[in-house]
Structures are given as structure tokens and as C-alpha cells.
Amino acid sequence: MTAFPAALLPLPVAIPLVICAAMLATAHFLPGRLPDILATLAALSVAVLCGAIAVHAADGPLVYWFGGWEPRDGVHLGIGFSVDEASGWVAAFIGLLYALTFVFAWGFFDRTHGHFHILMLLFLAAMVGFCFTRDMFNLFVWFEVMSVAAFALTAYHLAESSLAGAINFTVVNSLAGFLMLGGIGLIYAQTGTLDFEGIAAAVAQGGRDPVVAGAFCLVASALMIKGAIVPFQFWLADAHAVAPSPVSVIFSGAMVSLGLFGLAKVSAVVFGGSDQVRHALPALLIGLGSFTALLGGWMALLQRHLKRMLAFSTISHAGIMLTGLGALSVNGTGGMLVYVVGHGLVKGALFMIAGILLATQASIDEIALRGLGRGIWPAGIAMGLAGLLLCGLPLGVLDQGTRLVQGALAQQGHGIALAAGAIGAALTGAAVLRAAGRIFLGLGPDPGDEAGAPSEDEREKANRPLWLMLAPCCVLLALDVGVPAGLIEHALPRAASAFLHRPAVETLAEGPGWLPWISVVAALAGAGYGLFRRRLPALVVRPVSATQSAPTRALEVLHSGLIGDYVAWLGVGVAVVAGVLALA
């Protein structure tokens, strides 16, 4: 294998930045479809470059120091990119997701002088930088660039609800940025460096240190806010529900899981040497993750606003990813990395279907859409398949990730987390399948007058042909189903060990084969219950609906849409993380 020039490492970040700057400068002269074409090509080139980098990083991480400021005598002054195989593939996946989203959004935003594409390319560059960097402060910068692009994209429609959602999103995520910066300041004061390796070495030498634990508490809280872990999850449902659907694809498919990806990197690579952090992590991550998986799934089942439903299902799956991370093993983290990709593919496809419904049927409300999807049945097939994949149909990348996460949890005897993950996946699958059955098959009772949606009327442009919107969605699903399992099985043990900086393992354990089937059956049963409740005998329905009402109301009240409540919960969450770390 020829040596890959490490000087190419900044290119996947530089290409989108340069194109977005050029587009901004010439925005008013660019003819109609040129921004679409340029943006798609830029995203594709990022995907291809990151893939090439990942292939060459198989033998060991590629390192690039900006300006040639290599570390001398153990002193890290420069800022570097360091790409291991797993980070490279995650970045390649993100590039591909962007390319398909640009195709999906073809002509979506008229008369905007390409501002949508400019913001999206900035967003893409920040995500790739976030994956590649090996410097704490650089990580923060990409985190903030990502946030600012996301804030602006959420409010893109400038409608009342999207503005309110964007404000909540902005305030909560800005606080995350402040927490992270505080944590970075603390760790720098303690270790005298910002480089991942430098900090790791200093942390491993020092013993139990409250400053290191405090720094980790702040950084981890910030990344968990990005990753929408309970009790930091409130912003997500608001932001994803009101953002334009192409933006929601990126939010759910890449941004949220990238928060957890960052947490994985920081906790394993940077703070992995601290015993205190290592002891606190399993209880913290698995506890919060299980709770998140259940709460997200339950809330998803209660929604009738399709995008909000998908947003809660993202919360649930973020919880499952966190449990995989909490196993603190190569197996669990490897599973989580595969899960990130698989979940991004499936959830991206689902948000595209929501966008298709919004564009062609001018509604996003499950009840109001009942039976209206018959004319666009191919989208229905895609939605059914995506729902089944979401709840764990043993097929494709998402399922492989699920089984690896379950294998890691089963190995360590975390029965509750295992059950919580399976139930959470089943609940989200049930919600999606119920919606698919109602919209595309016209199942369920006729709503009559209660068809009013809880949100204001939304509309997205209906000027695109169905096939153009459906094609990227089908490509995503085909990728999830079609990527050969053997390929991942072969590369993952090596890639995950390199990601965690641990000695390589031979094989990874998988969870029990019957568990995904239980999720699928439970999801089908849940969807059936939601659709045919009125036809079931009263004996079955009464106890279920009685247990449903009180906690349901409480949960709805908690997700109030009030920024004040969210910030109070944020304080509680940081206190919980700090408490668990203090007790460890």
C-alpha cells in the first residue's frame, strides 16, 4: 500500500468551506440550479475523500499538523488532525448523507440565493472537522460552528413555530458550548496542553483529581446535550419538529449521534486514564441511556406530528447508543459506531418520507393524513420497511449495530439496559408502523372532527417530482440493507480498537438472536393496538388505557416548550453527572 499523503487530511474540511465561501461571494449571480449541483458535488467529494482516508488509516491513524507545528519533546503547541479508521468512515457516511440530502432538497428552496446550501456546507465542514480533530479547543470550535449553522437552519422558514423552536435550541446548545469551554479551561489548567494525547498522558499520570473529574463533567454534559440524552433532550423535539425536513435529516442522522461520537472519543481517548471517570462511566451512561431509550420511545408513541414523533424516536435511539458506549468495551463502542451509521441511514430515510408527505399532501399530522398516502404508495413501502428496520428487523447495518451493542451489554450482565434498549426500539418502531398503516393503508378509526393538528399548518414546496424525493430515501434504505455484513465484521474489531486506543481484539460478540425478533413482534403489536384499539374487547383496552393516561399527561406537561423549564432540567442533569462522578 502506498503511503497516503497526510497533507490531504484537511481537504474534506477545506472543500466545503471554500465552496461555501465562493457561493456566498457570488450568490446573486449564480444561475438557478448551480448551487444544488455544486453542493451535491462538494458533499460527494467529501464522502469519497473521507472513504479514501479511512481505507488508508486501517494500518494506523493518519496525523496532520497544521503549519508543521509538530510536537517536540512532548510539548504539543500545534493543532492537529488525527484520523483513525472509524472516524474516517463516520465522516464518509456524513458526506454521503449530505449528498443525498442535497438531492432530496433539489429546488426545495427557491429564491434564497443558495443560502441554504451555504449553511449546509458550513455544517458539513464542521462535522468532518469534529470527527478529525485531535485538539480539545479545536473540538470546541467545530462544536460551535456546527451549532451556529444548525441554529440558523432550524429557523430557516422564519415561521412562528420554527422561530420558537430555534430559540430553544440556540439557548440550550449555547449553554452546552459554555459548559464545554469551561471544562476545556479546567483540563488545560491541570495538564498544560490541549492535545488529546498530551492530556491523556497527563491524566493517566495524575491520580484522583477533582479538577479532572470536574472538567470531564462539564465536557460530557455538553456532549450529552448535543446527543439529546435525558434530561437534556428537550430541545431536540422542538428543533427537529420545526426545522425544514432536509435539515431534520441531517440533525437526526448525523448531528445528534455526532455528539455521542464525540463523547466516545473524549471519554475513551482523553479521559480514559482517570480511574474516577472510568468507574463512574458505566453506571452513568447505562443508567441515563436506558432511561432515555424508554422515555424517547414512549413519547414517540404519543405523538401525531410525524416529525416530532421521529424526533423522539431519535432520542430513544441515542439512548441505546449511549448504553453501548457505557459498556466501555471495544465491543460496545464498535457496536455504537455501527449503530450511528445504521441509525443515520434509516432515520434519514424516515425524515425524507415525512418531507415527501409534507410536500405532496401538505400535512404532517398523522391523523389528518389518514388514507391520504395511497396515491404515493412507493413512499409507504419505504416507510414500512424503515419502521421495521428501526425496531430491529434482523437485516442490515442498524441491526448489526444493535446486536453488537446487545452483545456487549449481555457480556457484562446489564440485563436492564438490554431490556430498555429492546423496548425503546420496539416503541419507536410501533409509532412509525402505526403512522405508516394509518397514512398509507387508511387503517384505524376515522378521526372526524378531531383532525386538528397541535401545531400550526406547515407546508413545503410541492414543486419536485416524487421520484426525485424518493430516490435518495431509497438509496439510504438500500445502503442500510445492502452493505455486506461480512465487510463490517471484518473491519470493525480493528477499527474499534484503534478508535479506543486499545490492543486489537479478534472478534466481537453479538447479542442473542431472538432479542431483535421480540422487538419486531412488540412493535407490530403496539402498532396494531394503536390502530385497532376500538375493535379490541374492552377487557384488554381498559387496563392499558388506564395505565397510559396519568404518566402520559405528566410527560406531555414536562415537554412544555418553555425554555425556562429546559434550562432548569439542564441544571439538574449537570448535577446528576457531577454527583455520579463525585461518588465514583
Place this chain on the structure above:
Amino acid sequence: MSVLPYAVAAWLFGIGLYGIATSRNFIHLVGCLGVCQSATYVLLLGLGYRWGSIAPIFYDHPPGTPAVDPVMQALVLTDIVVGATLTALLLVLTIQAYKRGGSLDPEKLRPMRAVGQSGRDRGSNRVGDGERKAS
């Protein structure tokens, strides 16, 4: 090293959070967010400060003179840029929200209305194409 900067930073962050949690006006809320951010300035400058040393500019000092940590000051500078961006963006959002909702009260401006109360009677859905612009 004195405890004072850390205490001030913690207090600023806490009082800012309290302000955001209880705010009934978005402009006030943006101000409170600024208070939270000042906590990070104080923390970072406190961490980088060394008693009896000069600013890290060696124009009229011989190299090797004890100076405060320039890295922290670079972090604070970046933080200030981030803060300016966020404040500007939030204020733009607030103005747009006021134009459309006619209120600055977070209680009256929620992304999703509670289930049961139909939102169709409230406010027109003006997505004015002419006014539409990015960021």
C-alpha cells in the same frame, strides 16, 4: 491561587441560569445568556492568570519574563467571538418571532401547542416569501 475567580464564575453561571429559567422576555433572556457566558470569561482568565507577571507581549520585555498564559487569552477571544455571533443570531430570531407572534414572552411563543387546544384560531401563518431570508 485565589478561590475568588472560581466562586465568581460559578455564581455568574448560576445566576444566569436562574435568569433564563425565570425569564418572561426574550431580550432579557438573551442578556441572561450573556451573563452565563461571562462566567466562562472569568473562569478562563482566572485559570490563566499569574500574579506579578506581564501581558504576553514581549516587545519591550526580554524573552523569558514571566507572563500570563496566552493560550487562555486566545480561548477567551474565541469565546467572545462566539458570544457575539450567538447574541446577534438570538436577537434576530427574537425580532422575527416578535414580528410574527406579536409577543416576546416565552410562555406565549411555544414551538408546539399543548394537545387538545387547536392552534388554528391563533395567529396567521405568514410565511412571507418576500421577507424570507437566511440567517
